């Protein structure tokens with residue numbers, strides 16, 4: 001691994017006040033001023049330049065275009081003719097941004113899927129056009145997207161799951177065909193399988209957690225099956241469990257998970273308050289790269305270089321240090337503004353990661 005690959009952020013970045021203001025103005029149709037699209041373009045240029053200045057091997061657009069409140073995959077589903085879509089479902093606080101529910105219509109089941117407007121391709125093309133570095137595109141994994149949608153009364157959730165999966169495969173193939181060589185799946189749901197309370201709830205609903213986990217893994221593998229030219233990564237985090245005062249139990253969940261995922265780079269957010277936080281990494285096959293979340297994307301306090309160095313040393317006891325890289329625990333942009341850190345703090349946290357990487361691997 002080159003030094004520049006040793007630091008990677010998850011994808012989303014905190015928007016500056018200028019973009020926040022432009023979003024507010026765009027919601028108020030009577031307000032004038034510069035257009036939201038222009039402000040987005042400018043802000044993306046700025047965050048790309050700041051990532052390049054830090055020497056990051058892969059950059060993103062900060063997912064700044066996704067602040068308009070439409071989840072990218074849900075937005076695609078809105079255009080799939082097989083489904084009628086009712087907008088406006090309110091998600092519980094803390095859930096991922098989205099606002100869509102689905103009702104199945106009576107169209108024939110052989111109606112082809114179309115992806116009339118793949119917004120990820122547009123996002124990729126713009127950022128690739130202004131960056132000297134490779135650009136990463138991330139999307140929510142099919143398991144999580146399915147959980148955000150409602151099948152119509154009488155429709156089976158498996159049909160919805162299959163539809164989401166087929167659509168995501170097309171989206172990823174299109175992005176790779178457009179030239180993207182770094183595709184990341186965001187699969188925040190996995191750690192629920194390591195949480196005894198969530199597992200008990202699944203069993204209570206008649207769900208076999210292991211079978212369910214295997215299905216989620218198969219789907220996350222299938223989504224990137226058409227992306228052979230790209231480096232595929234998968235981000236799993238504790239956003240599911242954040243704010244819940246209990247610790248995941250990784251065995252035997254981690255053994256199944258890490259053994260079966262095909263993604264080359266795994267961006268993992270483990271509970272750093274635990275003495276053996278990195279122990280689950282012993283299950284990761286040695287041909288993978290593990291990007292460990294070592295600065296907290298939700299806590300404004302900027303970690304010290306010494307703190308992060310200690311974490312790297314701990315992780316090195318469970319996984320070859322040569323195959324490790326560093327990241328924040330999750331994307332910096334939070335659904336809940338109250339839990340979001342300042343835009344400048346995110347850059348200082350990335351500076352710490354860059355410095356630690358140069359000391360460890362430089």
Ligand SMILES: [Zn+2]
Nearest residue numbers: 237239330331
């Ligand atoms: Zn995350």
